Amino acid sequence: MPASPFPEIDYGRSLLLTDLYQLNMLEAYLAAGTTGTAVFEFFVRRLPARRGFLLAAGLEQVVGFLTEARVDAAELDWLGRSGRFTGRLLDYLAGFRFTGDLDALPEGTPVFADEPLVRVTAPILEAQLVETRLINFLQYQTLVATKAARMVLSAPGKGLVDFGLRRAHSGEAGLLAARAAWLAGFAGTASVPAEQAFGIPLVGTMAHSFVQAFDSEAEAFLAFARARPDQTVFLLDTYDTERAARTVTEIAPRLAAEGIAVRGVRLDSGDLGAHARKVRRILDDAGLTETKIVASGGLDEAELAALTRAGAPIDLFGIGTSLVTSEDLPALDCAYKLKAYAGRARRKRSEGKAYWPGPTQVHRRRDAEGRPIGDLLARADEPAPAGPGWDAPLLRPVLRAGRPVAPLPSLAKARAHAAEQLARLPEPLTRLAEAPPYEVAVTDGLRALAAEVDGFGRQ
Amino acid sequence: MPASPFPEIDYGRSLLLTDLYQLNMLEAYLAAGTTGTAVFEFFVRRLPARRGFLLAAGLEQVVGFLTEARVDAAELDWLGRSGRFTGRLLDYLAGFRFTGDLDALPEGTPVFADEPLVRVTAPILEAQLVETRLINFLQYQTLVATKAARMVLSAPGKGLVDFGLRRAHSGEAGLLAARAAWLAGFAGTASVPAEQAFGIPLVGTMAHSFVQAFDSEAEAFLAFARARPDQTVFLLDTYDTERAARTVTEIAPRLAAEGIAVRGVRLDSGDLGAHARKVRRILDDAGLTETKIVASGGLDEAELAALTRAGAPIDLFGIGTSLVTSEDLPALDCAYKLKAYAGRARRKRSEGKAYWPGPTQVHRRRDAEGRPIGDLLARADEPAPAGPGWDAPLLRPVLRAGRPVAPLPSLAKARAHAAEQLARLPEPLTRLAEAPPYEVAVTDGLRALAAEVDGFGRQ
Incomplete structure (x- = not known):
């Protein structure tokens, strides 16, 4: 009889809570020397009409995972015995530490289609390997919140x-x-x-x-x-x-x-x-x-x-x-996508699945009562829009070189932030059905980058 | 930063992965001396038309949980520090071992409304305390299977x-x-x-x-x-x-x-x-x-x-x-309900939520080609129906006095069993939508018991 459903697995920290293809890709990245810096962002592609907004959640678990993720000795042993991987990969996994940067929306912030909840900037091996668990944490808590x-x-x-x-x-x-x-x-x-x-x-x-x-x-x-x-x-x-x-x-x-x-x-x-x-x-x-x-x-x-x-x-x-179960919507159409590699912006053009390339930032404008009236999705390197009514850029530094920039807000603080944000949502966005879309505009700079990237991709 | 999402919790074995009301009820059972033997069954109340059958799954995790469930020292310490519970309850939890019986459908068996997937017969404190995790394991795997x-x-x-x-x-x-x-x-x-x-x-x-x-x-x-x-x-x-x-x-x-x-x-x-x-x-x-x-x-x-x-x-x-996510049906209308206490059959009569009282057994009849043609829900103490075409009673002993009767079938064997059962399902039950209901008849003995219990309950 099994002692527990998964006796050998520590969910919180195990890097092996991942898909086989991540390990396959790591083998190939290592073999090819494709180990440059990648930028990935996690975002939701579109909202159904019965969701006027999403409430970002799950960041604390992502940060806990990134800062503590390891492959332990028993897992390494099992990986080795499987005969499936090279010594080079096993050595890489044995020494794994997340050394990258993380930028994120604070938990409890309303978020809309195409806007990143988190941005990971790290050696592509690291940014790739953490994908599965990162989506797993962010999607579910965002759904339930x-x-x-x-x-x-x-x-x-x-x-x-x-x-x-x-x-x-x-x-x-x-x-x-x-x-x-x-x-x-x-x-x-x-x-x-x-x-x-x-x-x-x-x-x-x-x-x-x-x-x-x-x-x-x-x-x-x-x-x-x-x-x-x-x-x-x-x-x-x-x-x-x-x-x-x-x-x-x-x-x-x-x-x-x-x-x-x-x-x-x-x-x-x-x-x-x-x-x-x-x-x-x-x-x-x-x-x-x-x-x-x-x-x-x-x-x-x-x-x-x-x-x-x-x-x-x-x-x-x-x-x-x-x-x-978020019963009427048990999953989001969400993705963790490569936005840049080795300093060059990327996107895919798969039918119905294209997205904005390059690292992005979200800017939110409010009316005199503090209600959001529209967002602007921008290149991360564009200057923030000037003038009254603009929030500070929504994605903020959370980890730098794998270390916390500052402690995350407590759950109680995040809850107070969520309450304040929800109280200010325009009424139409809070409708249970037929919520109108919230405007997420895109800067000219980001459009120009997309055109440039597509030209490149058509080589 | 948290080391893991739940650093102190061992999911597989922790009895504390439960609802507060279970601990409140245990306090009251202990105080009142209400510690007799209870029979609980887990069943699905009804199937939507887009599910002609369910495939039972999750038993291995339930058995692992029942045989290994404990409250560890750190948890006891936390419970004690909360100031919420009596020393009597803490002592009970510290010594907890599941000492009851478990009868169950083999994993991979098709199951229909009202039919128990498992029956727990144990001191009411034990049978009550394991409820939350038992439902948690059985519902999800049955949904996904x-x-x-x-x-x-x-x-x-x-x-x-x-x-x-x-x-x-x-x-x-x-x-x-x-x-x-x-x-x-x-x-x-x-x-x-x-x-x-x-x-x-x-x-x-x-x-x-x-x-x-x-x-x-x-x-x-x-x-x-x-x-x-x-x-x-x-x-x-x-x-x-x-x-x-x-x-x-x-x-x-x-x-x-x-x-x-x-x-x-x-x-x-x-x-x-x-x-x-x-x-x-x-x-x-x-x-x-x-x-x-x-x-x-x-x-x-x-x-x-x-x-x-x-x-x-x-x-x-x-x-x-x-x-x-079992996206079109992310939850079952399922319940773990008291069927008998201290030798007397029970049921509730809540609107839309009444169920058959007493320990039950499922009998399945097949045609000459081995296809199920109808089930019979019976009192567990009624003789199995005689004649050709009847399967052996579907619920089988798994634990007696907390110990395995025999090792569970391996997952590979359970998979082979599921394949055989699925191959024999009548075509209408396999339709993706508008599957007709499968007949689950009820014995006269069970009907008589229900009438008797309702008379009792109306005191």
Whole structure:
């Protein structure tokens, strides 16, 4: 029996969490002496109409990976035994350290099509080898942070909590989702290690199985309240939601006498708005006006918006599947592409997949209220646009020669940045469907470079 | 900077990869002395019309988790410092070993709505605590194995390879996806650690960045071929697919003189069928009739079916995003539910979420050609149906008192089992859309139990 799903792999640091073709290409780069400096950028090619913006996330994990990525002795041994690689490659991997530069958008920054989230400038062997894991980290957290931001914007004044670990595509995905959702404004998570790893507040209620394990709901609720007096959120829908609410009102005086308040109740099925109204009235009639109502069960941003608009008396929403799988958009059309090699700008011209060549920078202009009114994608070496309303260039230095320029902002700071940015988004971009495209203009300098590169490529 | 995304967590074995409510419920179970034996089953509530069947997967990881799950000293210390839990719970967690029974469908078995993939019979504290990770493992691999099976059935005679690590929802997800796809009949994966962890054959080509790093495609192809003479698959669409194919024919004689054959070419954009036909002709005209054509780029099962039906001369498909995210269905409506406690059957009656109570067993009947013609969901204690055509009961003992009854089948054996089962599926169930529902009948004994349990629950 396996001890763990992948006993030999340390996910966080292993360079081998990559595609075989990266190792094949490294062999060929080494053999050919093609070891010059490359510039790669990670960007999203296009947004579907149901995403007016993306919220950049995942940078902290990328930085952790770049600064710590290694191939350990057991992995080297395995690579050697596979007989697939040269001693030259094994030696290279054994001594691997990322020595390049990283420039990036701060986490929690809205980002649009064609705009780089990160730029890697490094010897091509390094920049190539880290591709797979870098995309893996950035795509998923950006997907979930974006989904979470849509939910936060759809339910103003409500608390949202991540309940998704079980439905996430792995344990690692569940933890990264908790992080991305918190970054985007969620109030907490049910995933225990997310507090350990990221300091995210934990929220927990009870399961139907708990209620079922007792001979009656009243017994179940009393047992739970006495064991967890600070976390009294009773699940109401195991048998009949309103009957359970009345049971809560019946036991509340007994609990009050023991010094225990009923903090909340949870609804998990049926018409959540209708149940919430009935339950609110039952609780209020019994004087339990401070008892909160939590709702869960297959919710997405459209349902959050509808319940919020309708004034459903729900205080907190628990959200799982739709959040952690980004269910309506489980992947982005994104890429990590070579923009320059050995000082010369590059791009490919594959049908439907051409992109802007050379290192790029993003400039964002705001109106008097601080709302973004349009971006400008520029060559990284062009002067920043002058005049009022322009943000400082969005990509900022993060690593130089493999070392941090400064500590990254804390997750709490990144979360505050995200909240500020989301509050300033123009309303049309926040629409759940049919969001109009945001203007990303391109400088004349970048257009001229593209024409020049294409001429070169047609040799 | 963090050393790894979750420096303190061992995914495979940590019991803390769970929801807070599990720990809250354990506190209450311990305090109330509610520590009897529980039976939980994991099942899917319903299948959408675009899934005629599911392919069960993930059991090996569940067994690894159940037999090895622990809370380590650092985790205990963290739990203690949180101040959230009693010494009683911490002591329980410190001594945790799974001592229960596990019954399960073999991996690679088709499964339908309401049918348990696994049944856990254990002290309720144990059965409850493992819920989150058990769902996490079973849902994702079953999703991906099912998606992969649809692809395998859609492209008879073609080789399919997993290219999805970068777009998977984490590194762990990428590796589990490689495993699930291989189980379902894929021919290999690009993910390096999937060979290390699971023995899955690796496949790798080259990226556009490789071609772009050289001054011409010919130089890039020659450099690659000389460094990787056994893995000569050239990527054609960086600039112009057919022009690149002609470049391949021009350098092939030079490579042949060096003893290097051109094993394949890869198409990654545009109309793959049209490009494949043109490229096939260019290669054949140059005598490169043994050179294979690999196609990739956003493929799903519908496109595989269309290309295969149209006779596109493509030998191997590389499939990423749609596979590893199960893009059209990124989550199952699945649950791990209490079926019995302390010898008494249970179910909940939540709106739209009722299920069959008590431990259940699945019986499958086949026609003379071995095709399944209907299942029977029965109480586990009912006699198996007699007569010709019935399989042995589908759920089989895996763990007894926490120990393996026998080693699990190897992944290769599970893969062979899946291939045999998929070959026998009735054609309507394999349709990509509008698959008719497969009949899962329910015994009178199970119906009677449900009526009895509902009467009990209404006390």
